[in-house]
Amino acid sequence: MVRIRLKRIGSIKRPFYRIVVIDQHVRRDGRPLEEIGYYNPRTDPKELKINTESAVKWLKVGAQPTDTVEALFKKGGVYDLLKA
Secondary structure, three states: OEEEEEEEEOOOOOOEEEEEEEEOOOOOOOOOOEEEEEEEOOOOOOEEEEOHHHHHHHHHOOOEEOHHHHHHHHHHOHHHHHHO
């Protein structure tokens, strides 16, 4: 199964995440099928960038987002585009 999840990059105590499409059985920092955005929780306000076209494409073909990514998609307006 293909999942949309976060891939942690950055140094110790300075997290930075990429939103990636990856096979379910690949490790957290393994090679993704596609990178569709990033999330930086350390800035104020928190920085979120999503390639909405790619996200909608992967959701339509059956990729399942994790709970955290689903919350980020709601903030980023991805589900609004999916319904349209």
